[in-house]
Structure formats: C-alpha cells, structure tokens
Amino acid sequence: MKIAIGNDHTDPTLKIKVKEHLEAQGHEVTDTGCAVGEKCDYPDAAGKVCRLVQSGQAELGILICGTGVGMSLAANKYKGIRAACCSDTFSARMTREHNDANILCFGTRVVGEGTALDLADIFVNTPYSHEERHERRIAMITALEDNWSEQK
Ligand code: RB5
Numbered sequence: 001m002k003i004a005i006g007n008d009h010t011d012p013t014l015k016i017k018v019k020e021h022l023e024a025q026g027h028e029v030t031d032t033g034c035a036v037g038e039k040c041d042y043p044d045a046a047g048k049v050c051r052l053v054q055s056g057q058a059e060l061g062i063l064i065c066g067t068g069v070g071m072s073l074a075a076n077k078y079k080g081i082r083a084a085c086c087s088d089t090f091s092a093r094m095t096r097e098h099n100d101a102n103i104l105c106f107g108t109r110v111v112g113e114g115t116a117l118d119l120a121d122i123f124v125n126t127p128y129s130h131e132e133r134h135e136r137r138i139a140m141i142t143a144l145e146d147n148w149s150e151q152k
Contacts (some may be wrong), residue, residue, distance in 0.1 A: 001124060004058035006049040007033035008042040010066040011108035018062060018120050027124065030058060046074035050081050053102050060102055062120060067107035075103050079145050082138070087111050092119045096126035098134050 003022055007015040012034050019029045032048035034040035042065040052058040061083075063071035068085040075083035083103035084095035087110050095101040104123040106116060128134075 001060065002028045002030070002058045003124065004030045004032060004049040004052040004061045005064075006031075006045040006061070006071075007064040007108075008040045008045050008066070008071075009034050009038060010064075012036045012038075014108045014113065014116055015064050017113055018064070018116055021117050022120060022124065025121075033064070042070040043074040046071050046083075047078070049103065050075050050078035054078060054080050060104070060124060062123070063103055063105045064108060064116075065105070066109045068105035068110060069107070072103075072105040075105065080142075082141065086119055086123075087115070089115075089118050089122050092122045093126045096123055097129045098137075100128040100134070100138055 005015060005019055013036065015033050019031055022029050030052060033045055046063055049061040049063055053061045063075060065071045072083045072085035075081050081103055082099055082101045083105055084099065084101040085105040086092040086095065087106055092104060104119060106119055
C-alpha cells in the first residue's frame with residue numbers, strides 16, 4: 001500500500017520508527033514530514049499529506065504531532081479527508097471499518113512507540129466495511145463539504 005506520513009517537530013524519531021515499521025511490511029511510505037532538528041508547523045505538515053491522499057498518490061496517510069489533535073483539526077479541513085485522532089487500537093480499527101478514515105493522527109506526547117506501531121498496523125490493515133449504513137453516513141459527512149471552496 002502507498003502511505004504518506006508527516007509530522008511536526010515533536011519527536012520526529014517516532015515518525016521514523018513508524019515509517020520503518022511499515023516499510024518492513026512492504027508498504028511504500030512517502031515521508032513529507034519534519035526531520036530531526038527542524039521546526040514545522042502542524043497545519044503545513046498536515047497539508048502535505050492531505051494533498052497526496054486527495055490526489056490518490058497515497059491511499060492512506062499518517063500524521064503525528066504532539067497530541068495528534070492539531071493535525072486532525074487541520075487535515076479535516078481538506079476536501080475528501082477523513083482524519084481520525086486515535087490513541088487506542090479499538091478506535092483505529094473502527095474508524096477504518098465504519099468511517100473509512102483515510103488519515104490516522106496520533107501524538108508523540110500521548111502514545112509510546114509500541115502503541116504507535118500498533119495503531120499504524122491496525123489502521124493500515126483494516127479494510128472499510130462498505131456496509132450500506134456506513135456508506136450513507138459517510139455520504140452525509142461528504143455533503144457537509146459541498147459549500148467549501150477547494151483547498152489550495
Ligand atoms: C507543538 O508544540 C504542539 O502544539 C503540536 O505538536 C500539537 O500537539 C498540536 O496539536
């Protein structure tokens with residue numbers, strides 16, 4: 001699977017571990033995020049991953065900041081993006097199955113390495129259910145975007 005990953009300056013080493021973990025499973029991971037020693041604003045970092053997902057160059061995205069919250073707030077402003085901030089594996093699984101979330105967000109200051117790798121594994125490996133009730137509800141979310149202008 002093609003996955004885009006991005007992060008801000010709060011512990012880029014966690015991003016590197018998640019990237020290497022997914023690559024070891026055969027995934028192609030595009031890193032658009034902040035390197036060790038750099039400073040990055042999370043809305044900018046979110047935009048880089050969102051654009052890759054919007055264009056189809058990545059099937060899923062992962063965004064990491066201090067809490068995951070800022071990244072999810074920014075990412076959900078992009079048309080077609082359904083970003084879920086998760087710190088537990090149940091939510092990471094359910095947001096793929098029910099919400100067809102296409103971006104996972106989590107925080108370096110919230111989850112440790114083990115949970116971060118589990119979150120990424122579950123998010124990437126759980127398919128969307130395609131059940132009618134979920135299709136209908138996701139269409140309702142998409143309808144909310146209709147008055148939004150296209151993102152730059
Ligand atoms: C950066 O200090 C921090 O605000 C950011 O990483 C994130 O947690 C915001 O939601």
